[in-house]
Amino acid sequence: MDEELGNIHLPRREYTMFCLGENDKGKTDHHDTHIIGVDSVSNDGEEKEADEDLENNFEVADEYKGMSKGMMLCVAYAANIGGTASLIGTTPNLVLVGVLDDRYGQEHPINFLSWMLYSLPAAIVFLIIAWVWLLCVYLDLNPRNWWKDGKCACSCSCTCKKTEEEKVVSKVIKDEYKKLGPWTWAEISVLVHFVTLACLWVFRDIGGYGWGVLFRDGYVTDSTPAILMASLLFCAPSECPSYFCCRPKEDDSPSGSKPSLLNWPAVHKNLPWGLILLLGGGYALAEGCEVSGLSQWIGEQLTVLDYLEVWVLVLVCTTVVCFFTEVTSNTAIATIFLPILAALADELCINPLYIMVPCTVVVTYAFMLPVATPPNAIAFSYGQLTIPDMASVGCMLNCLGIIWANIWVNTYGMALFDLSSYPEWADSENSTCYEEFINATSTTMVPLTTLTL
Structure with a gap:
């Protein structure tokens, strides 16, 4: 019997596995389920009632x-x-x-x-x-x-x-x-x-x-x-x-x-x-x-x-x-x-x-x-x-x-x-920053005669 999760339709056993963490796979019998509010059913009436309440009682791992x-x-x-x-x-x-x-x-x-x-x-x-x-x-x-346990436990997310x-x-x-x-x-x-x-x-x-x-x-x-x-x-x-x-x-x-x-x-x-x-x-x-x-x-x-x-x-x-x-x-x-x-x-x-x-x-x-x-x-x-x-x-x-x-x-x-450096495009009438930068640059330049010597 199929049950619905949004737009995904899965059989009951597959649906239960989808709700479990990876470490819980293989434990999906009717006596060990992680779907809250859905217990093992013994007759069709109880199963139908569980199906109707599935969406409201469902809890994801x-x-x-x-x-x-x-x-x-x-x-x-x-x-x-x-x-x-x-x-x-x-x-x-x-x-x-x-x-x-x-x-x-x-x-x-x-x-x-x-x-x-x-x-x-x-x-x-x-x-x-x-x-x-x-x-x-x-x-x-x-x-x-x-x-973990004294050794590296890193694992790749992709298999x-x-x-x-x-x-x-x-x-x-x-x-x-x-x-x-x-x-x-x-x-x-x-x-x-x-x-x-x-x-x-x-x-x-x-x-x-x-x-x-x-x-x-x-x-x-x-x-x-x-x-x-x-x-x-x-x-x-x-x-x-x-x-x-x-x-x-x-x-x-x-x-x-x-x-x-x-x-x-x-x-x-x-x-x-x-x-x-x-x-x-x-x-x-x-x-x-x-x-x-x-x-x-x-x-x-x-x-x-x-x-x-x-x-x-x-x-x-x-x-x-x-x-x-x-x-x-x-x-x-x-x-x-x-x-x-x-x-x-x-x-x-x-x-x-x-x-x-x-x-x-x-x-x-x-x-x-x-x-x-x-x-x-x-x-x-x-x-x-x-x-x-x-x-x-x-x-x-x-x-x-x-x-x-x-x-x-x-x-x-x-x-x-x-x-x-202070750019020329930012210079304005109320600012002398560019002129000060040019003057400071020119005063720190080494004279040509010094270089030739």
Whole structure:
């Protein structure tokens, strides 16, 4: 007799094994079952009654509970980490570019390509770090299981021989994949538009070259391709055109217009207008702080930290920002802190990117609480996780993220953006940092006559 677990149908004996840990296999007779509330049955009436209450009385073994929590957290953590890899991946990245544009103009080196060159390798490495940490917490790499009875007890999580439950799960995944069917015209069209948009972003500015040089300075930005592709989605058909050579031979429907890939009702319903208002309000708040002099005043008060080494100052700022974002929106934290950090960098004559870029990255490294980022909230909403689960696992990952962001900016970032010097693009009428840097550099140069001697 079959019984149901979600969408998986298993015989009673296989179903019981699915609920057990690996060490309990082979103990699945009717007198030793791990299904809570389902005892051995002696007649059809009792068995039918047990079947009806199975879903409510079912309890999964701890091994599978840990696996479920690990899967939930890995999706949320991967979404947070992957968002740092490109400018459009997460909102704080866009806030960073907006603050740099407003304060320094568009001559700063942060664009779609340069940000990916910096953040994509860092995101890949930190994704591996997060994966290893989750393995240590929930799977066989738990350090508590490395040594038992005076000998190494490490075991590989993967075996060549699949268990019964692994075969069932594999079959379910394959069946669901087959239900997707072949690619449709609309899917291919959206993919083409997206790839074109990514190429336009990447090749707009490549070290002074790219298609952006065809226009005057400041005429096109990263928002230009986005608006262009969004407009084209309102024009491109969602079905194969039925005219001339585009008409398939098997299509005998009358010719006529096809619905577009995107329409205004869909935009009005699905576009997160609240996020747009939040971003706009954030930019307005940053501009108000800048015009009123509040950011400058706060930056001046923070100059008491100038006795610290620059790398220590960056470490302190990233730590403060990372743990602040656990209790509020990462977008709000980026909007409030980045203008202040820019003012602090100008006061201390530090390259603004040296302190703003790692802080922008760690704002998204929020892994402890559901309110920190939307991926955390979505993972928490499924009910498998508790706040202590997320806090205990995420706190360590937060610390690893802070350490990794500082290592990356002090090594690869230092070489990519020349963070050791104050850049000319950051110089303004109210700042003499660039002139002081040039003067200091010229006074430390060895005279040519000394070299010849």
